[in-house]
Amino acid sequence: MRYLITFSYDGSGFNGYQKQDGLRTVQEEMEKALEFINGGEKTVITSSGRTDKGVHALCQKAHVDINVNITPYKLMRALNSNLPDDIHVIKTEVVSESFHARYMVKEKEYQYYLNMGEYNPLKRNYEWQYGKKLDIKKMQDAIKYFEGEHSFKSFTPNKDHRNNYIRTITATNINVLDNTIVFTFRGNGFLKYQIRNMVGYLIKVGEGKKKGSDIPNILLGNDRRLASITAHPEGLYLKDVQY
Amino acid sequence: MRYLITFSYDGSGFNGYQKQDGLRTVQEEMEKALEFINGGEKTVITSSGRTDKGVHALCQKAHVDINVNITPYKLMRALNSNLPDDIHVIKTEVVSESFHARYMVKEKEYQYYLNMGEYNPLKRNYEWQYGKKLDIKKMQDAIKYFEGEHSFKSFTPNKDHRNNYIRTITATNINVLDNTIVFTFRGNGFLKYQIRNMVGYLIKVGEGKKKGSDIPNILLGNDRRLASITAHPEGLYLKDVQY
Numbered sequence: 001m002r003y004l005i006t007f008s009y010d011g012s013g014f015n016g017y018q019k020q021d022g023l024r025t026v027q028e029e030m031e032k033a034l035e036f037i038n039g040g041e042k043t044v045i046t047s048s049g050r051t052d053k054g055v056h057a058l059c060q061k062a063h064v065d066i067n068v069n070i071t072p073y074k075l076m077r078a079l080n081s082n083l084p085d086d087i088h089v090i091k092t093e094v095v096s097e098s099f100h101a102r103y104m105v106k107e108k109e110y111q112y113y114l115n116m117g118e119y120n121p122l123k124r125n126y127e128w129q130y131g132k133k134l135d136i137k138k139m140q141d142a143i144k145y146f147e148g149e150h151s152f153k154s155f156t157p158n159k160d161h162r163n164n165y166i167r168t169i170t171a172t173n174i175n176v177l178d179n180t181i182v183f184t185f186r187g188n189g190f191l192k193y194q195i196r197n198m199v200g201y202l203i204k205v206g207e208g209k210k211k212g213s214d215i216p217n218i219l220l221g222n223d224r225r226l227a228s229i230t231a232h233p234e235g236l237y238l239k240d241v242q243y
Numbered sequence: 244m245r246y247l248i249t250f251s252y253d254g255s256g257f258n259g260y261q262k263q264d265g266l267r268t269v270q271e272e273m274e275k276a277l278e279f280i281n282g283g284e285k286t287v288i289t290s291s292g293r294t295d296k297g298v299h300a301l302c303q304k305a306h307v308d309i310n311v312n313i314t315p316y317k318l319m320r321a322l323n324s325n326l327p328d329d330i331h332v333i334k335t336e337v338v339s340e341s342f343h344a345r346y347m348v349k350e351k352e353y354q355y356y357l358n359m360g361e362y363n364p365l366k367r368n369y370e371w372q373y374g375k376k377l378d379i380k381k382m383q384d385a386i387k388y389f390e391g392e393h394s395f396k397s398f399t400p401n402k403d404h405r406n407n408y409i410r411t412i413t414a415t416n417i418n419v420l421d422n423t424i425v426f427t428f429r430g431n432g433f434l435k436y437q438i439r440n441m442v443g444y445l446i447k448v449g450e451g452k453k454k455g456s457d458i459p460n461i462l463l464g465n466d467r468r469l470a471s472i473t474a475h476p477e478g479l480y481l482k483d484v485q486y
Contacts, residue, residue: 010365056365080362088364119323121331122253122299122369 002065002099003075005030005045006091008058012125012234013086016053017060026051026087030062033082037075038066046101048108048241052193054233056126059090061241063101099243107170109186109240112199112231117179127180128235134206136176142205142212143172143183145219146198153222155198156191165191165222174202184239193230200229245308245342246318248273248288249334251301255368255477256329259296260303269294269330273305276325280318281309289344291351291484295436297476299369302333304484306344342486350413352429352483355442355474360422370423371478377449379419385448385455386415386426388462389441396465398441399434408434408465417445427482436473443472 007030015023019031027045034043047062066075072092079089113127116134123129146169153165169187176182183199201218204210210228218226250273258266262274270288277286290305309318315335322332356370359377366372389412396408412430419425426442444461447453453471461469 008364010367058365085367086364088362090361118333119331121251121329122301124253124328126365 001067002063002095002097003072004093004095004099004101005062005064005075005079005089007060007062007087007089009056009060009088010086010125011051011054011056014053016055017047017050017057026057026060029084029087030079033079034064034066036082037068037070037078039068041067048101048105049189051236051238052233054125055236055238056234057238059240060238061101061243063095063099104243105189105241107186107188107240107242108190108238109184110190110195111185111237111239112183112195113235113237114181114183114199114203114231115179116181125234128232130203132207134181134203135208136174136181136206138208138212139181139202139206140174142202142215143174143198145212145215146185147172150219151222152191152194152219154218154224154227155194155201156224157193158224160192162191167191167194186240195236196231196233197224197227197229199231199235201227203231204228244310244312245306245338245340246315247336247338247342247344248305248307248318248322248332250303250305250330250332252299252303252331253329253368254294254297254299257296259298260290260293260300269300269303272327272330273322276322277307277309279325280311280313280321282311284310291344291348292432294479294481295476297368298479298481299477300481302483303481304344304486306338306342347486348432348484350429350431350483350485351433351481352427353433353438354480354482355426355428355438356478356480357424357426357442357446357474358422359424368477371475373446375450377424377446378451379417379424379449381451381455382424382445382449383417385445385458386417386441388455388458389428390415393462394465395434395437395462397461397467397470398437398444399467400436401467403435405434410434410437429483438479439474439476440467440470440472442474442478444470446474447471 017026019027030045045062045064076089076092114130115127119129149168151165171186173184205212260269262268262270273288288305288307319332319335357373358370362372392411394408414429416427448455
């Protein structure tokens with residue numbers, strides 16, 4: 001039976017989502033718990049996509065095939081008793097054998113948290129402690145240039161070779177709560193470091209060092225060197241995955 | 244010269260504020276950094292009071308005597324470069340030699356965060372993941388019984404012997420944001436575990452298992468066994484200290 005699992009995790013204790021020998025990863029912890037439930041059989045989980053080291057997920061989704069007979073509710077309960085306390089399963093449901101958690105993604109939402117105020121030790125792993133005032137209006141104008149269908153090659157590492165750098169951003173938003181800026185991006189998919197590189201550029205716009213109106217040309221240039229810094233991972237959250 | 248230091252810390256990585264042999268504590272980290280600045284001389288810091296293991300401070304205050312000639316601003320900078328990333332100095336100021344950070348406290352504010360909703364792995368060290376819906380109205384009515392001058396012996400461990408259990412609570416409040424309850428208490432001082440024991444009782448009121456109107460008799464009874472559970476430490480924050 002194929003199950004779709006919705007789960008959250010605190011990225012601060014992991015070397016990213018994807019399995020790597022000898023390092024603690026979300027995938028490995030999930031597969032360990034699943035293997036135990038699946039009668040000791042090696043069990044591979046397929047997520048909607050990986051998240052980098054230090055990046056959090058409030059709503060990650062993944063599919064898995066389980067051979068033992070178990071209801072979705074019992075699977076959720078069994079996972080939560082076998083998982084460490086920095087991963088939590090929110091929901092489990094039966095899906096068809098043809099469902100695929102990565103290939104069938106329609107839309108994803110990410111949020112990025114940045115603190116412009118005093119360094120906060122309690123939030124050091126949960127928002128970038130940037131500590132400088134930024135011009136919000138300029139950033140709110142600039143973020144709109146990312147909306148629509150574009151090649152985002154200038155916002156992903158040059159060495160990350162792919163056939164296709166075209167992605168569609170369907171919605172963006174910038175909100176401010178006290179000194180914390182919350183950037184929101186929705187789209188049909190995102191390249192490696194794309195959000196952190198877009199946020200990095202927007203920060204420089206907020207500092208008056210870059211211009212929002214240059215974004216269309218940077219997108220057309222297809223070269224990472226045209227853009228700017230990469231925002232730190234701890235401010236980034238995978239917020240939603242839609243099929 | 245005597246300095247008053249205002250600082251914040253993430254309690255999750257410490258065995259409480261107070262120094263203990265072989266354990267990582269806030270006081271020890273502060274004194275290590277101060278000793279380095281104070282020409283290698285053993286330096287004792289005196290805080291407004293201790294916080295328990297796992298409890299956080301957004302605004303703790305402490306005084307210290309420094310023999311080397313240093314401006315408050317440079318002291319703050321030097322401390323922040325020598326402290327670990329889970330403690331942060333917000334402010335430093337020169338005070339008179341007769342100032343005392345514990346004896347001269349006029350008022351303290353604490354807040355307690357409780358999550359009634361789905362377990363959140365990202366907040367597991369920052370709010371109690373209680374996971375049950377509580378009756379807010381009943382709790383809002385009940386918390387008012389704690390206001391005023393009372394003996395709080397029933398809300399501190401029986402084995403914690405003191406001469407005086409009388410404290411004054413000047414203000415209380417209960418706010419709800421989504422599924423998170425925020426309890427606020429202001430007062431001239433609090434006994435060991437007092438806030439966590441008051442919150443524990445209020446939770447039972449919110450579950451319909453205890454009555455707010457019994458609080459006056461419990462206070463008069465002067466016996467810990469009359470009250471209820473102790474709320475977990477990770478939800479508690481020292482929010483303000485006034486002199």
